[in-house]
Amino acid sequence: MDEGTTAVSLRKRRAAITLLMTMVLLGVFPLDVLLPSFPALAEHFRTTPADIAFSISLFAVGISLSQLLIGPLSDTLGRKGLLLLGMAVSIIGALGCLMSTEYAWFLLFRLVQAIGCGCFVLTQALVQDLFEGKERDRLRILMATASGVFISISPLAGTLLQQAMDWPGSFVVFIALACAVFLKACVFLENLRPANTAPHGIIRSYQRVYRDPVFLGYWLIAAIAFACHFSFIVISPLIFLERLQLSPYAFSLTLLLYGLAYIIGGIVARFLAGRMAPNTQIFTGLSLIFLSGLVMLALAVLLGLSILTVLVPMIICTAGTTIARPIATSRAMEVFPDNAGTSASAGSTLVFIFGGLISALINLNGANLQTSLALTFLLLSTLAITLNALISRRQRMLVSG
Template identity: 30%
Template structure:
């Protein structure tokens, strides 16, 4: 594979993984405007974010078997078409209930791109390069929190929040053409795979029984859930509690995302000296310590805007190390069922994230305590899952099936 072709694949796959997050980040600065236009409250608008998370989680379980049965592209085209149509619908809503429902459907459309991208990493690149490829995808993915909130803030202030969904629809069209003409068919459809509920469930259970998958998918998903708590509650924390404008909030969100992006790229260099397992444990231990300190200082009321930003930045740096490594180790044992494994990993991540975001909305008390408390709880649970699960893992070789034993 030439360097130019390699870069092209990374850019397209990265854009596919970024579609869902971009759809989340871009409309966050518009929460107050949406609440005003639809005659509701900001916490109610946040439920449209929660419905998006739920849609992504459920949709990934749908697309996993479809991607294995029909190949990567056909289900992807259907999903992107649904995303485009629901983006048009979101810009025309007149009630919060319709926005919540359409965001759910929009998420189901967008997650086709994310699931297909992760599966195609396993299809198109050697397994020993997967962690580095995932880190590069995070670099492209990082454009979402860098650009989306800032762009969303200015677009909302100038043209209204509906214009955000116009832009999302256009992005869906561009990505549809890019995947059609820029991606190879790296996987042959498995015509033996049944799409009946029982065989699909059996296939998912077979994936879950692989200890390496269940350990690292749950560890990564639980750790990542703290990010969803931050995303869901950040409009309230920054725009309501700290009283920053939508445009300033966009810049804050972009600045904090540098920690996630930068750490994911540092991870590529660390992999030259350390194994993924070592990096996950070290970063997760730091994440637990950071969030516990964060929670204590928040409860005591000792943190202002600057202190909150510093600790959020440190949390995201840890996540930038954890995420690409848990993703690579989760998928390493699979070749035939990579689509189903990718879907199950994404559904786990998004399902836990949806639970975290809904919890933040339900526990809302106009302080940062619910957000930080959930971040601390999910980080601690992720570390406990890792410590418990890795005792029963033994590698037989890169990408091979596992036997239950100690590392």
């Protein structure tokens, strides 16, 4: 009996991990796989690559606003129905993008796609529901590492799709993957909802979590770490394709090297987990982001803009992001375990709004993207290190008190 129960449990865990990893893979298509298609999209919609980059920032803001409703509703209605609804809406948005002939319609349907993709926030809630303790931390590190691997190969995949199917290729594959997630969720998921969750109004739920300084502080740290990575992703086509005149294929190979940072960061994060206090691990990752800003600024002044002067500091930055962000997310999600959906939405909204706004601001200073990126890393990492120190101090005071 025990062996049968264990086998069922193992199958469920494997099915859950497969679903979560497919959602992580799906998450790179609306953003990263599209990057090599910037010139083709700009030509098709008779606009500029900077306008296409703006659509990426708009997508991030749209997905964050969608999450505001999805998370709290999932705490009362369950995860499954909202995940299926989100996948359906995202498919409709992607189909609309495929059929658009005007830039304004493309932006509208990208927003629809983003609203549907807001259901990706449920990955964090599902991790909280289905796994416990250190297994949660390990899975979040695995997801962050896998995301980096997918991101690193996505420009190459995007280039191949661009060559084979032109810019619609990434949308076609997105639709196929979204259908796969829809079917997998139909078969595997029960309508998961924390058993002891009392119904709260959406506003009251957010008031509850946002009033907690530890919860808010950890999610802001995760948002800052994400914003540093996301800002580079958004402006990388402008740097490599437009300024440095790389071919889409050379651009994709360049980002393959960038993806190594995720693998290195993931290995280091798994090694540090359990061997180092969470706040110390967060500080280590944020310090690497600060170092990357210094290195990028120095290289920009001494050598100017080149592949190496951008890529080397970004490898350092992304290793820091992979070390700091998963552990900050886990600590934040542990504050309100009975409201995992609301907690995930509240945090992910901060993450995507931060990423979207910061990347849009950097994009506005198109004359000197490299220096703007470096200064952003220095400023944001300093803010995050300060937040981490304040959280550590508060926790020590609570223990001593």
